[in-house]
Amino acid sequence: MKKFTLIEPDTMEKMIGVCQHYSPLDDASQEALKRIITLREYRKNSHVFEQDQFCGDLFVVLKGSYRLFHKAPQKEHTTWIGYDDHIISSLHCLLFNSTAKETMHVLEDSVIGVIPYHDFLNLARQYAAIDKLNRTIMSTFIMEMQENLFATRFMEAADRYHYFTQKQPEALQRIPLTYLASFLGITKESLSRIRSGFRLRDNSIALNNSFLRHAS
Missing domain, CATH: 1.10.10 (Arc Repressor Mutant, subunit A)
Structure with a gap:
């Protein structure tokens, strides 16, 4: 993992654009969100967060691809695959204050915005647009998990x-x-x-x- 030493002028704006794919943000909410986002670069095959460790962040994937996998005693199971313009994290950590059940494995050199979830929740209490963004992100997580579960269990x-x-x-x-x-x-x-x-x-x-x- 390597922090950016030279951030392009529009990188943060693009990061906010990814968030707005989930829910619109007014100008004040955008500025507040920018203050808590850290822009990072993850090299191919690095890990963003690890199974059995606590992760208290949201990750805004601006560019790159990744997978989530669970490591069982005998093999790894890939549980999710994602790309550019997507927000991801560990629900077990964020919602249940538990350790992660999966590892996030970067498959390409990636540009990712890191949002401390505690700070994000503080902003959600101050800005209605960020509160709605939080609820939309969480409902999207749950919907995607349900769709994946349905496909895995009931489709050939x-x-x-x-x-x-x-x-x-x-x-x-x-x-x-x-x-x-x-x-x-x-x-x-x-x-x-x-x-x-x-x-x-x-x-x-x-x-x-x-x-x-x-x-x-």
Whole structure:
């Protein structure tokens, strides 16, 4: 991990822009939020927070990709994958004052804003817009967890792959297949077979459409 020594003039504004993807902020709320955000650069393969340690921060990912993983006795389980313009943290730490159940692993060189959650809550008591932002962030966390749980428990592997790649099409270019397979709850070999099946289907559809165009 390395702190910025030269921050671009618009980096903080872009960081506030990520927050506003979740909920609008008036000028006073933006200025207050800027005062508690620390801009950091995380190198590829570094860890932002660690399993079994306490993490009291929100992380605003401006640029880069990451995964959350839980390390069990015999293997790692990737539990979440994310990219640019996303806010992430450990709910166990923030809501239950417990240690993190997962590690945040940076997969690309990343630009991340760090917000101490205690300071964020203090601002939420002073600014209605930040209070709404906090509630929106937390509800988004919970909704994403529910969607992930539903997909993992009730969808077949091929359907999970299709569902995820429709939601996050960049994954195939930016996430190593080992981590993607772990997130989907399948082996790397199964993922390769599923991808091949989708490629064959897409090629067949493209050929059929081309034939129909020429026939007409």
